[in-house]
Amino acid sequence: MPRVVIGIExxxxxxxxxxxxxxxxxxxxxxxxxxxxxxxxxxxRIELDIENADSANPAHNAQSMEALGKAVYxxxxxxxxxxxxxxxxxxxxxxxxxPLYFFLNTDKARLLDIPxxxxxxxxxxxxxxxxxxxxARAIKLEGxxxxxxxxxxxxxxxxxxxxxxxxxxxxxxxxxxxxxEALAHSELAVRLHVLSCEPRLVARIRRDxxxxxxxxxxxxxxxxxxxxxxxxxxxxxPHILHFFCHGKADEQPAIQIATQLSxxxxxxxxxxxxxxxxxxxxxxxxxxLLLVTLACCEGASQGSGSTAxxxxxxxxxxxxGVPAVVGMRKPILTGLADTxxxxxxxELLKELTACVAxxxxxADGGAEVHLACALHALRRSLFNHGQASPSLQWTMPVLYTRxxxxxxxxxxxxxxxxxxxxQERALARTEHLLKKAPRRMIAPIQRARATLDARLKSQQxxxxxxxxxxxxxx
Numbered sequence: 001m002p003r004v005v006i007g008i009e010x011x012x013x014x015x016x017x018x019x020x021x022x023x024x025x026x027x028x029x030x031x032x033x034x035x036x037x038x039x040x041x042x043x044x045r046i047e048l049d050i051e052n053a054d055s056a057n058p059a060h061n062a063q064s065m066e067a068l069g070k071a072v073y074x075x076x077x078x079x080x081x082x083x084x085x086x087x088x089x090x091x092x093x094x095x096x097x098x099p100l101y102f103f104l105n106t107d108k109a110r111l112l113d114i115p116x117x118x119x120x121x122x123x124x125x126x127x128x129x130x131x132x133x134x135x136a137r138a139i140k141l142e143g144x145x146x147x148x149x150x151x152x153x154x155x156x157x158x159x160x161x162x163x164x165x166x167x168x169x170x171x172x173x174x175x176x177x178x179x180x181e182a183l184a185h186s187e188l189a190v191r192l193h194v195l196s197c198e199p200r201l202v203a204r205i206r207r208d209x210x211x212x213x214x215x216x217x218x219x220x221x222x223x224x225x226x227x228x229x230x231x232x233x234x235x236x237x238p239h240i241l242h243f244f245c246h247g248k249a250d251e252q253p254a255i256q257i258a259t260q261l262s263x264x265x266x267x268x269x270x271x272x273x274x275x276x277x278x279x280x281x282x283x284x285x286x287x288x289l290l291l292v293t294l295a296c297c298e299g300a301s302q303g304s305g306s307t308a309x310x311x312x313x314x315x316x317x318x319x320x321g322v323p324a325v326v327g328m329r330k331p332i333l334t335g336l337a338d339t340x341x342x343x344x345x346x347e348l349l350k351e352l353t354a355c356v357a358x359x360x361x362x363a364d365g366g367a368e369v370h371l372a373c374a375l376h377a378l379r380r381s382l383f384n385h386g387q388a389s390p391s392l393q394w395t396m397p398v399l400y401t402r403x404x405x406x407x408x409x410x411x412x413x414x415x416x417x418x419x420x421x422x423q424e425r426a427l428a429r430t431e432h433l434l435k436k437a438p439r440r441m442i443a444p445i446q447r448a449r450a451t452l453d454a455r456l457k458s459q460q461x462x463x464x465x466x467x468x469x470x471x472x473x474x
Contacts, residue, residue, distance in 0.1 A: 003370070017034065101136050103140065141404070145404045148409070159223065159245065161257040191219075196223055242292075243296060300328055346377075347377045371399060374399075
């Protein structure tokens with residue numbers, strides 16, 4: 001899958017903001033070009049206008065959104081190499097979905113806060129809304145990056161805790177339903193572990209867990225303290241770590257998680273404050289972790305300070321070793337967070353399933369995965385949902401990842417055999433149910449049977465590929 005990488009960096013003396021094309025590398029010409037400061041100021045003015053716009057005037061908002069995207073593109077096309085080389089990729093004729101990465105080698109808030117995801121090209125429109133581009137941000141890390149080794153089942157930990165005071169509480173039930181719905185359609189075996197501050201939600205999840213199929217496990221525990229969070233992370237070792245809580249981009253960006261006591265009392269002093277360093281100390285940044293999702297306000301927004309700790313929480317997490325982090329550029333409403341979680345994880349699981357199938361058993365570097373593609377359908381859905389009154393909400397989710405290509409290696413081991421056995425047993429049960437089911441239940445059972453059959457065949461293909469690859473001579 002071809003990708004385009006555009007570099008945006010600040011010079012060592014901090015006086016110049018520069019632009020260059022990093023990939024593809026077949027070009028010749030000037031490597032860097034100073035960015036026109038007036039263009040950056042124009043982008044900021046347009047975005048502020050959209051944020052303050054009257055939602056009852058969709059025509060004005062639509063024009064402003066397009067003006068914003070064109071202004072972002074105008075910044076890029078001032079570079080002659082980008083204008084001539086990369087522009088060939090930014091067309092509706094691009095035959096495949098291609099990742100477009102903005103390599104942000106800068107600590108300047110005015111560059112990091114620009115909605116690069118809103119780029120609008122003349123022939124393709126909003127690139128993130130086209131069928132051709134998945135837009136993300138990249139950070140360079142020193143040294144070789146080992147492929148991520150995946151051993152099933154996929155372990156997802158969801159930390160759900162929003163403290164909005166004693167009155168008018170904000171429940172995380174919508175988040176849980178969104179996650180459960182997305183994971184229910186996964187062809188990979190999944191284990192979901194939820195930490196929640198809400199007694200009713202914990203009870204609900206535990207009831208649901210007792211009726212889940214063998215390859216879809218759900219469990220819950222109370223989030224009582226930072227010690228509980230640390231112990232759960234160390235024990236569970238999640239592949240995906242999901243947070244739904246308060247986020248803030250003050251001098252040092254962090255997230256604020258409600259505990260069982262703070263949820264009950266409404267006292268914010270009992271909340272847990274968590275920064276990038278805390279998550280690393282909790283033992284969640286070892287080789288098992290693939291992704292951190294910040295379904296909260298300002299997880300990808302720059303802090304007000306002037307040190308490295310003022311970088312957005314998303315950037316800091318990638319810097320300390322997390323392969324990829326999704327966060328929000330601005331404050332968001334609970335409804336957007338719920339929609340984001342369901343749509344994002346549906347697409348993420350499709351991407352991971354395809355990569356696991358192709359990587360299974362490979363003795364080489366494994367299969368390359370583009371997590372940016374998981375945001376593609378999400379942004380299109382959010383954009384279409386807001387057509388009546390176009391807004392910036394589809395530009396809120398931001399993916400930060402490593403600049404180096406990210407690869408997955410798979411060790412299915414005994415887990416695959418157990419999963420395949422569970423699928424075979426489930427298929428046998430559905431066949432038995434069909435013989436005795438009333439007419440109204442036949443169609444739902446047949447749909448469930450088709451899903452199980454597809455999962456089993458996918459696992460069988462992956463196992464066969466692994467055996468063939470492992471049998472090849474060195």
